[in-house]
Amino acid sequence: MLRNRRGRALGLLCAGALMMGAAACGSDDDSSGSSGSTTITWWHNSNNDPGKSYYEQVAKDFEADHPGVKIKISAMAHEDMVDKLDAAFQSGDIPDVYMERGGGELADHVDAGMVRDLSDDAADEIAKIGGSAAGWQIDGKTYALPFSMGVVGFWYNTDLFAQAGITETPTTMDELYADIATLKDAGITPLSVGAGDKWPAAHYWYYTSLRSCPEDVLKDAVTSLDFSDPCFVKAGEVVQDLLATKPFNAGFLTTKAQEGATSASGLLATGKVAMELQGHWEPGVMQGLTDDGNGLGDKTGWFPFPAVDGGAGDPTDALGGGDAWGVSEKAPDVAVDFVKYLLSDEVQKGFASNDMGLPTNPAAGSSVKDPALSGLLTVRDDAPYVQLYFDTAFGTSIGGAMNDEIALLFADQASPQDVVDATQEAADQEK
Amino acid sequence: MTDPGAAASTAPTQPQVATRRADTRRVAPRPVGAGWRQRLEIAFFVTPALALMALFVVWPVVSAVRMSFYRWKGFGPMDDFIGLDNYRLVLNDDVFRHAVLHNFIIVGLSVLIQLPLGLAIALLLNRRIRGRGLLRTIVFVPYVVAEVIAGVVWYQLLQPESGVIDGLIRSIGLTPPEQGFLGTPSLALGTVFVVLTWKYLGLAILLFLAGLQGVPDELYEAAQLDGASWWQVQRRVAIPLLGPTMRTWAFLSMIGSLQLFDMVWILTGGGPANATTTMATYLITMGTARHNYGIAGAASVLLFVIGFAMAVLYQLFVLRRDNSIER
Numbered sequence: 001m002l003r004n005r006r007g008r009a010l011g012l013l014c015a016g017a018l019m020m021g022a023a024a025c026g027s028d029d030d031s032s033g034s035s036g037s038t039t040i041t042w043w044h045n046s047n048n049d050p051g052k053s054y055y056e057q058v059a060k061d062f063e064a065d066h067p068g069v070k071i072k073i074s075a076m077a078h079e080d081m082v083d084k085l086d087a088a089f090q091s092g093d094i095p096d097v098y099m100e101r102g103g104g105e106l107a108d109h110v111d112a113g114m115v116r117d118l119s120d121d122a123a124d125e126i127a128k129i130g131g132s133a134a135g136w137q138i139d140g141k142t143y144a145l146p147f148s149m150g151v152v153g154f155w156y157n158t159d160l161f162a163q164a165g166i167t168e169t170p171t172t173m174d175e176l177y178a179d180i181a182t183l184k185d186a187g188i189t190p191l192s193v194g195a196g197d198k199w200p201a202a203h204y205w206y207y208t209s210l211r212s213c214p215e216d217v218l219k220d221a222v223t224s225l226d227f228s229d230p231c232f233v234k235a236g237e238v239v240q241d242l243l244a245t246k247p248f249n250a251g252f253l254t255t256k257a258q259e260g261a262t263s264a265s266g267l268l269a270t271g272k273v274a275m276e277l278q279g280h281w282e283p284g285v286m287q288g289l290t291d292d293g294n295g296l297g298d299k300t301g302w303f304p305f306p307a308v309d310g311g312a313g314d315p316t317d318a319l320g321g322g323d324a325w326g327v328s329e330k331a332p333d334v335a336v337d338f339v340k341y342l343l344s345d346e347v348q349k350g351f352a353s354n355d356m357g358l359p360t361n362p363a364a365g366s367s368v369k370d371p372a373l374s375g376l377l378t379v380r381d382d383a384p385y386v387q388l389y390f391d392t393a394f395g396t397s398i399g400g401a402m403n404d405e406i407a408l409l410f411a412d413q414a415s416p417q418d419v420v421d422a423t424q425e426a427a428d429q430e431k
Numbered sequence: 432m433t434d435p436g437a438a439a440s441t442a443p444t445q446p447q448v449a450t451r452r453a454d455t456r457r458v459a460p461r462p463v464g465a466g467w468r469q470r471l472e473i474a475f476f477v478t479p480a481l482a483l484m485a486l487f488v489v490w491p492v493v494s495a496v497r498m499s500f501y502r503w504k505g506f507g508p509m510d511d512f513i514g515l516d517n518y519r520l521v522l523n524d525d526v527f528r529h530a531v532l533h534n535f536i537i538v539g540l541s542v543l544i545q546l547p548l549g550l551a552i553a554l555l556l557n558r559r560i561r562g563r564g565l566l567r568t569i570v571f572v573p574y575v576v577a578e579v580i581a582g583v584v585w586y587q588l589l590q591p592e593s594g595v596i597d598g599l600i601r602s603i604g605l606t607p608p609e610q611g612f613l614g615t616p617s618l619a620l621g622t623v624f625v626v627l628t629w630k631y632l633g634l635a636i637l638l639f640l641a642g643l644q645g646v647p648d649e650l651y652e653a654a655q656l657d658g659a660s661w662w663q664v665q666r667r668v669a670i671p672l673l674g675p676t677m678r679t680w681a682f683l684s685m686i687g688s689l690q691l692f693d694m695v696w697i698l699t700g701g702g703p704a705n706a707t708t709t710m711a712t713y714l715i716t717m718g719t720a721r722h723n724y725g726i727a728g729a730a731s732v733l734l735f736v737i738g739f740a741m742a743v744l745y746q747l748f749v750l751r752r753d754n755s756i757e758r
Binding site for chain 2: 114253255262397400401411
């Protein structure tokens with residue numbers, strides 16, 4: 001299933017051990033056997049059916065085609081996998097095939113010499129994926145193959161919109177403010193946001209930046225770490241305008257993103273709020289948060305982030321991100337073949353028809369069954385530019401400082417200039 | 432700890448000890464090798480414990496200190512030595528300074544509020560009242576409940592609008608805070624403290640009750656014969672004799688408050704707007720969330736230094752009284 005990209009890391013025991021340097025949480029990978037057989041370790045986060053059994057089948061098919069190769073699968077819950085990967089990277093003993101989120105995190109992994117360059121070995125696949133691979137490319141080299149890419153947008157409850165008398169989804173911020181007022185008049189809480197986890201609040205700022213800043217300023221910022229362009233301050237001012245309409249659920253400053261019925265996603269799934277700005281994984285998350293397992297079901301609607309008045313960004317640009325298969329530097333060569341197989345038309349079609357994500361191989365696009373997801377796929381493929389989530393793009397250190405300050409902006413304890421300053425300060429420490 | 436009082440009181444006996452030791456050595460000379468055997472025995476029995484201690488206590492502490500001198504992302508070689516830069520960053524970080532302040536606010540509030548409250552309830556439960564055993568159990572239950580479970584329950588109770596506590600407040604005609612108790616920056620720390628008091632008051636009461644068992648009945652009787660009222664007996668007899676217990680409890684409470692993590696992490700995660708960060712949540716955020724392990728290392732060393740300094744000062748200035756009284 002679509003899994004949340006990240007979540008509150010609860011593996012504190014493991015993390016605590018890590019902090020203290022006694023990393024006992026490592027992996028047990030044995031890359032090559034003695035009798036000419038090869039074992040590939042593979043970590044993924046599809047730990048529920050149908051994804052889990054689909055991937056088991058994929059591994060079996062690959063083993064059948066490659067005698068002597070054995071694939072050892074570890075299917076984990078997303079948060080567990082992230083924690084374990086952190087521990088694995090610290091110990092230097094990472095699985096042969098694993099999930100890589102790209103951006104600054106990947107750059108660090110590459111710096112440490114732990115990720116294999118796939119540019120030549122998987123040239124065909126990279127060409128097929130096209131622009132989506134950009135988030136996993138450093139200095140013209142591709143280090144991982146994205147298998148699922150989605151975009152962030154507003155998920156909304158079509159019933160509540162109809163109840164308030166809203167017939168068309170907003171395309172400008174002013175229209176959004178008008179809809180917020182209409183919903184409030186109808187006694188409906190317009191929006192939920194999990195500002196307690198910070199990144200859901202940060203997505204608002206990312207999007208207003210994307211709408212306010214010209215594309216080249218953003219692209220430049222990722223490499224030069226220069227945030228002096230006034231459009232970044234303007235982005236914060238737009239967020240302030242939105243906050244002035246008081247659109248969010250009560251207690252949003254400590255609301256969690258997607259844990260339980262009182263989380264931001266839970267409030268949307270149970271019909272307590274009308275809209276939420278979230279990633280493509282939202283339907284899957286909502287299904288897990290309702291008793292009947294349907295989430296919002298056929299009341300699920302989606303619209304892209306509205307245009308910002310006077311903004312220099314293209315309103316069809318999107319904020320997004322995804323997951324890619326990375327290969328360890330120490331992995332046997334056949335692991336690269338396996339990753340190429342995972343990106344093949346056949347596997348990506350199966351991936352799509354099981355609603356496991358939004359495939360990056362264009363051949364699989366038509367196999368997506370879920371109507372909300374296939375609509376999203378169109379938006380993603382039509383977008384002239386997809387900006388990787390800023391916190392992923394800039395890495396955990398800068399991204400964390402940025403998200404923290406944006407959360408303060410949401411609490412009215414930081415100005416738009418403060419957000420830029422805090423980000424710049426964290427970025428300067430990286431230079 | 433070093434205790435001048437204790438040293439002075441044992442001083443007169445020292446010569447005696449010395450002569451006795453000299454005597455034994457002269458009278459019963461051990462066969463050669465017995466000393467070695469004894470040392471081997473000691474080594475044999477102590478080594479496993481020391482090895483575990485070295486592996487799980489000494490080595491992590493040493494590597495945290497080492498980490499604090501490097502800029503390190505959590506993987507790859509640790510080779511970017513930056514001296515005391517991490518400490519400078521941490522000490523200049525408003526979030527950390529506020530975290531230290533929050534820790535000390537909790538320490539202060541614990542003594543100011545939990546001590547009198549715990550004492551009052553302990554004195555009450557020390558009287559012969561009906562259902563005393565049951566009441567004592569009820570008071571102690573929160574302390575036994577797992578911290579995470581208690582935290583999650585309170586988190587749900589404190590939900591704005593849909594939560595039980597907001598519902599109760601509304602049903603008596605008052606208006607709960609718009610963003611909820613945990614979501615309003617000015618109320619969040621106080622709310623966390625209320626939950627902590629609920630959780631840890633049981634321990635204070637239990638300790639105080641135990642201390643009260645140590646007050647001899649004769650003292651009460653004597654006071655009553657002298658015509659002292661119940662209040663006077665408590666004020667002049669029970670509470671002064673409870674002094675050592677209270678000082679010990681305050682020490683435990685102080686250390687616990689300085690290391691406060693779990694309850695804050697569950698209830699607010701340090702938010703809203705960093706209103707409830709503690710040193711421990713700061714270093715976890717810096718380490719596991721932002722991958723600034725060097726900064727997290729520096730913060731953990733500072734946490735250790737602050738905790739250690741407080742403990743030593745407390746021993747020197749407060750607990751010293753108890754130690755010298757006993758001898």
